[in-house]
Amino acid sequence: MRWSRLHIPTLRDDPAEAEVVSHKLLLRAGYIRQLSAGLFCYLYLAKRSLRKIERIVRQEMDAIGAQEIYTPELHPADVWKRSGRWDDIGSDMFRLKDRWGRELCLGMTEEEVVTSIAVGELRSYKQLPQIWYQIQAKFRDEPRPKAGLMRVRRFTMKDSYTFDMDSAGLDAAYAQHYKAYCRIFDRCGLDYLAVDAHSGAMGGSESCEFMVPSPAGEDWLVECQASGYKANLEKAVANPQAPASPDPAGEFVPEEFHTPGAKTIEEVSRFDDLPPSSHIKALVMVLDGDPHMVLLRGDHQLSETKLASETGCRELRPAHPEEIEGWLGVGAGFVGPVGAGKVTLLADTALKDRRNMICGANKAEFHLRNVTPGRDFQTRFVDVREVQDGDLDIVSGQPVRRVKAIEVGHIFKLGYKYSESMGLSVLDESGKAVTPIMGSYGIGIERILTGAIEQNHDDSGMVLPVSIAPFQVVVTPVNVKHDEQRETAEALHRDLCAAGVDALLDDRPLRAGAKFKDAELIGIPFRVTVGRKLSDGLVEVSDRKTGVSFDATIEEIAKSLDRRIIEAMPIAKAVR
RNA sequence: CGGGGCGUGGCGCAGUCUGGUAGCGCGCCUGCUUUGGGAGCAGGAAGUCGGGGGUUCGAAUCCCUCCGCCCCGACCA
Numbered sequence: 001m002r003w004s005r006l007h008i009p010t011l012r013d014d015p016a017e018a019e020v021v022s023h024k025l026l027l028r029a030g031y032i033r034q035l036s037a038g039l040f041c042y043l044y045l046a047k048r049s050l051r052k053i054e055r056i057v058r059q060e061m062d063a064i065g066a067q068e069i070y071t072p073e074l075h076p077a078d079v080w081k082r083s084g085r086w087d088d089i090g091s092d093m094f095r096l097k098d099r100w101g102r103e104l105c106l107g108m109t110e111e112e113v114v115t116s117i118a119v120g121e122l123r124s125y126k127q128l129p130q131i132w133y134q135i136q137a138k139f140r141d142e143p144r145p146k147a148g149l150m151r152v153r154r155f156t157m158k159d160s161y162t163f164d165m166d167s168a169g170l171d172a173a174y175a176q177h178y179k180a181y182c183r184i185f186d187r188c189g190l191d192y193l194a195v196d197a198h199s200g201a202m203g204g205s206e207s208c209e210f211m212v213p214s215p216a217g218e219d220w221l222v223e224c225q226a227s228g229y230k231a232n233l234e235k236a237v238a239n240p241q242a243p244a245s246p247d248p249a250g251e252f253v254p255e256e257f258h259t260p261g262a263k264t265i266e267e268v269s270r271f272d273d274l275p276p277s278s279h280i281k282a283l284v285m286v287l288d289g290d291p292h293m294v295l296l297r298g299d300h301q302l303s304e305t306k307l308a309s310e311t312g313c314r315e316l317r318p319a320h321p322e323e324i325e326g327w328l329g330v331g332a333g334f335v336g337p338v339g340a341g342k343v344t345l346l347a348d349t350a351l352k353d354r355r356n357m358i359c360g361a362n363k364a365e366f367h368l369r370n371v372t373p374g375r376d377f378q379t380r381f382v383d384v385r386e387v388q389d390g391d392l393d394i395v396s397g398q399p400v401r402r403v404k405a406i407e408v409g410h411i412f413k414l415g416y417k418y419s420e421s422m423g424l425s426v427l428d429e430s431g432k433a434v435t436p437i438m439g440s441y442g443i444g445i446e447r448i449l450t451g452a453i454e455q456n457h458d459d460s461g462m463v464l465p466v467s468i469a470p471f472q473v474v475v476t477p478v479n480v481k482h483d484e485q486r487e488t489a490e491a492l493h494r495d496l497c498a499a500g501v502d503a504l505l506d507d508r509p510l511r512a513g514a515k516f517k518d519a520e521l522i523g524i525p526f527r528v529t530v531g532r533k534l535s536d537g538l539v540e541v542s543d544r545k546t547g548v549s550f551d552a553t554i555e556e557i558a559k560s561l562d563r564r565i566i567e568a569m570p571i572a573k574a575v576r
Numbered sequence: 577c578g579g580g581g582c583g584u585g586g587c588g589c590a591g592u593c594u595g596g597u598a599g600c601g602c603g604c605c606u607g608c609u610u611u612g613g614g615a616g617c618a619g620g621a622a623g624u625c626g627g628g629g630g631u632u633c634g635a636a637u638c639c640c641u642c643c644g645c646c647c648c649g650a651c652c653a
Contacts, residue, residue: 009586016645018646092652144650479611511610511614513612514615517613
């Protein structure tokens with residue numbers, strides 16, 4: 001391709017609306033343009049790069065025997081009603097009506113559609129297992145699209161679905177996907193982690209997220225290097241650090257003390273000289289309409305995700321101030337478990353075996369000291385605490401740390417949720433109807449590009465892995481008016497393309513500096529400069545990542561570049 | 577949905593407080609010079625100042641209203 005004929009609108013300045021690196025660079029390098037909040041147009045470079053990512057994904061999916069299919073992005077409401085998710089999913093789903101008033105939605109995931117196909121097609125155990133996948137647009141009406149391609153309302157997803165006769169079959173399909181995903185992310189040059197994850201609205205028993213550590217990420221994962229433990233913060237477990245001061249020994253009776261104006265743990269601890277870890281934090285939450293008081297150690301944070309999965313509730317929110325007043329007769333700052341009346345108590349496991357703690361007295365301006373869980377109030381103990389930096393790993397006892405990351409893939413063991421609700425069944429060897437067990441597996445195609453940019457950039461621009469860069473090589477004649485330089489560059493470019501190298505010819509009539517800057521900005525891994533050394537029969541090859549350059553003769557260049565590209569190509573490593 | 581910010585040629589911004597008919601840098605076009613790290617000179621094109629309404633002799637500027645975008649929070653498969 002000749003750069004002079006391409007539309008690659010690079011910008012010198014960072015667009016004002018971009019905050020995160022990948023967003024800035026995608027705009028500046030002329031990869032994307034925004035159409036509206038969370039909606040982006042992909043220009044030529046982005047499209048090329050995404051196509052390369054998709055190609056890797058296809059190769060690895062095909063390699064595990066998955067079959068590529070396509071289903072429409074527009075779904076009739078009917079299939080979603082059959083699984084129950086038409087009502088379960090709220091305003092995240094784009095819903096619309098056709099001219100007859102029939103309800104439709106834009107697909108945000110395809111379990112329902114794929115299962116409905118399976119219902120019509122699969123009859124016999126002989127047809128199983130099946131792995132179906134597609135690479136297709138998904139739509140989510142995000143409350144807040146942000147950070148360029150990171151969180152958008154339309155994105156490209158590789159989603160696959162497996163159907164098996166039994167859980168051993170599902171385990172195998174899940175393991176196959178796990179391995180394929182590792183190979184995909186390795187080959188895309190990502191530094192990633194596979195973490196234990198929460199299944200959320202997808203349902204199912206087990207799930208694993210593929211996370212790319214990056215400060216720009218929106219998810220947290222928890223990792224212990226000593227034991228290799230890795231989990232999404234929503235699911236992570238660890239032992240809390242010991243309380244900052246030991247509980248007072250002895251059998252004391254709860255006793256009120258005056259704490260005027262002290263509503264937060266911080267403020268109350270000024271009255272009692274005890275650290276937050278000696279306090280009980282009481283949060284009034286509404287779970288499916290019912291009042292609950294969730295008790296945590298004063299220095300701990302509630303994980304709403306854990307609370308939801310521990311209680312199995314569908315809807316969860318903090319109580320409004322008026323509700324708290326109504327149920328407990330006092331404002332939020334002074335509520336506590338002792339004498340909480342009809343409000344259901346739930347305590348975090350970190351409060352088990354603690355004694356003589358501080359908590360709200362359910363009386364304005366008063367707190368209680370010497371409160372011992374299990375003696376002064378009865379409750380169920382559940383793990384609803386968000387893991388903190390420095391907590392101790394369950395297995396190794398070593399500290400864990402929290403890391404920000406971008407989710408690029410997620411694999412789920414779905415179980416029977418969709419096959420059962422939608423009536424999928426096949427006959428087994430004995431002629432008995434059996435409900436197949438399903439799995440579902442997703443990859444965010446654009447997030448691979450985003451993650452790669454976040455992890456690979458410098459002050460000059462993107463430094464893309466050669467496997468997903470829009471071009472592998474750019475051939476740059478320093479001065480196109482110089483006939484010999486121009487002709488040599490054109491010939492080189494032709495030879496490279498003929499040799500299977502994905503090369504771009506920068507034949508624009510610009511000064512060399514401007515061309516170098518642009519090539520660096522858009523992240524082409526190698527540059528061949530045809531310039532003054534041509535009189536000695538030499539051209540210069542420079543490596544975008546290291547900045548290192550070397551001279552090569554024109555005769556050798558195709559071969560030596562080919563070798564460099566192969567060496568630089570990220571390869572699938574051993575499965576982690 | 578709550579809080580904050582912004583909206584002026586393609587991009588980045590000034591001008592708004594204090595009303596007087598739009599400016600700077602980059603980019604773009606033409607010519608000449610230049611040509612290995614975002615060239616120089618000369619000439620030029622390009623703006624419903626987000627939309628609508630109002631106040632005023634006069635509105636980018638003041639008032640009302642609507643829209644859009646970004647950030648924080650809530651939410652999130």
